[in-house]
Amino acid sequence: xxxxxxxxxPNGPSLTVLAAAFxxxxxxALERIDLVAGDRHSARVPxxxxxxxxxxxxGPVLVVGGTPMADSVFIACYLDDVGAxxxxxxxxxxxxxxxxxxxRYVIERLAPAASYLGLHAAPPARAPDGIAxxxxxxxxxxxxxxxxxxxxxxxxxTKVTQATDKIEAQLADGRDWLMGDFTxxxxxxxxxxxxxxxxxADAFADRPxxxxxxxxxxxxxxxxxxxxxxxxAAPETIWAPGPEINRWG
Amino acid sequence: MTxxxxxxxxxxxxxxxxxxxxxxxxxxxxxxxxxxxxLLSFDQHKPDYLAVxxxxxxxxxxxxxxxxxxxxxxxxxxxxxxxxxxxxxxxPVDRWRVRWWMKFMDQWLGPSFSMIGWSVFIGxxxxxxxxxxxxxxxxxxxxxxRRVAWRKAISGAFSPEEMAESQRRVALGIGLLEEALGKRExxxxxxxxxxxINGFNLAYALPLSQPHLSNxxxxxxxxxxxxxxxxxxxxxxxxxxxxTDMAKRVTILESEPA
Numbered sequence: 001x002x003x004x005x006x007x008x009x010p011n012g013p014s015l016t017v018l019a020a021a022f023x024x025x026x027x028x029a030l031e032r033i034d035l036v037a038g039d040r041h042s043a044r045v046p047x048x049x050x051x052x053x054x055x056x057x058x059g060p061v062l063v064v065g066g067t068p069m070a071d072s073v074f075i076a077c078y079l080d081d082v083g084a085x086x087x088x089x090x091x092x093x094x095x096x097x098x099x100x101x102x103x104r105y106v107i108e109r110l111a112p113a114a115s116y117l118g119l120h121a122a123p124p125a126r127a128p129d130g131i132a133x134x135x136x137x138x139x140x141x142x143x144x145x146x147x148x149x150x151x152x153x154x155x156x157x158t159k160v161t162q163a164t165d166k167i168e169a170q171l172a173d174g175r176d177w178l179m180g181d182f183t184x185x186x187x188x189x190x191x192x193x194x195x196x197x198x199x200x201a202d203a204f205a206d207r208p209x210x211x212x213x214x215x216x217x218x219x220x221x222x223x224x225x226x227x228x229x230x231x232x233a234a235p236e237t238i239w240a241p242g243p244e245i246n247r248w249g
Numbered sequence: 250m251t252x253x254x255x256x257x258x259x260x261x262x263x264x265x266x267x268x269x270x271x272x273x274x275x276x277x278x279x280x281x282x283x284x285x286x287x288l289l290s291f292d293q294h295k296p297d298y299l300a301v302x303x304x305x306x307x308x309x310x311x312x313x314x315x316x317x318x319x320x321x322x323x324x325x326x327x328x329x330x331x332x333x334x335x336x337x338x339x340x341p342v343d344r345w346r347v348r349w350w351m352k353f354m355d356q357w358l359g360p361s362f363s364m365i366g367w368s369v370f371i372g373x374x375x376x377x378x379x380x381x382x383x384x385x386x387x388x389x390x391x392x393x394x395r396r397v398a399w400r401k402a403i404s405g406a407f408s409p410e411e412m413a414e415s416q417r418r419v420a421l422g423i424g425l426l427e428e429a430l431g432k433r434e435x436x437x438x439x440x441x442x443x444x445x446i447n448g449f450n451l452a453y454a455l456p457l458s459q460p461h462l463s464n465x466x467x468x469x470x471x472x473x474x475x476x477x478x479x480x481x482x483x484x485x486x487x488x489x490x491x492x493t494d495m496a497k498r499v500t501i502l503e504s505e506p507a
Binding site: 069077078082093096101104135 | 322414429
């Protein structure tokens, strides 16, 4: 039975999972949904606790043998396990720890910041019905009503700048990819950062290695193929509520 | 490049984030040198430890020359780098589910437990100390976010709304745990996994801290699960490393269902 991937515009977590599937040559039935219209909460998408309560927010859903799965980094790990393409995680346990710790940093610090800034620039018109998670529903209402906090916006710009500092340092030894070999860390980091040059230009000034890395990612066949699925001219400007900013540290 | 050298774990009580790699090491049968840090004396922000982990977060582990931080990522490393029983299931969907639960507990449910725990149990005792000394200790914390969190925790400055939201999440989380443990023997798969180790370190005190929400009547599967993990030899070894009475409070797990 072919697995089905319900994905939004190729930005954020949908971009990670689409590109990972293409890297790994996993044959999936692709079902486009409109995350900004709230399709993930409709009857179109199979529901399960792990989808409804996913703290990633509006991400893709992969249905494997009747099990709906959410959270892009872990779906990408799944695809890495089952696909025939080149490995997307290092084989060495320490290098793999580095990759998982990097991804944890991205999903905990960068993703909430990018999502907040993206939503601020392009808030959704209305919140959908049927959102099971109360805190995700509240993030929708805040975005729709334009209730953005100046301190959180400033902190989010700082977080994006910290991320590009970290990337610039990581690439300083001349490597092409964050972990040396191409991994899920490159995809997840790029997926959240692709829309940020337009919103936090300072974070990308004087960071030649980061900018070259962004260009390499955009040109990579799996990413280019994912981007070619966009229904809009600029998928990196399309945002639906993502992970929350940490409640306390 | 995996080292074959000694393993040293820098940890606090066999509890929460420290308890996750501790229990994993015991389950794998990996010998390690224990370096105990007193979280409430801010040992983790002192120069000796910052030389190991500049972010000042607990736990950290060294393996030969390698340094590892982030408790859940350390658990996966320990499972992969050492022989011993496999603590990740073989099925790729089950592996996804293990990671899903660990993220949900680390980033959504755990912080709510912590907020309540600090506010009710730990904050009041720390608050007895000299304010100037506490202030100096907080200033030594490397991460700005953590300075804010510690200030709030110590001063008890969580708003009623924040506390209510944490209590809402704890209640919902208990329901989701009970539901998942009603479907299968262990949290994320049919075999004992890192998700169970993670979950036990988060939830072992539930029947005591939230007795109106978690007990043999309302959450029989959570109690069954906690008792089963509590009874494991590795858990006994791990808890023997505790220095405070934190781990002695849960004798309820030694009893049969009421």
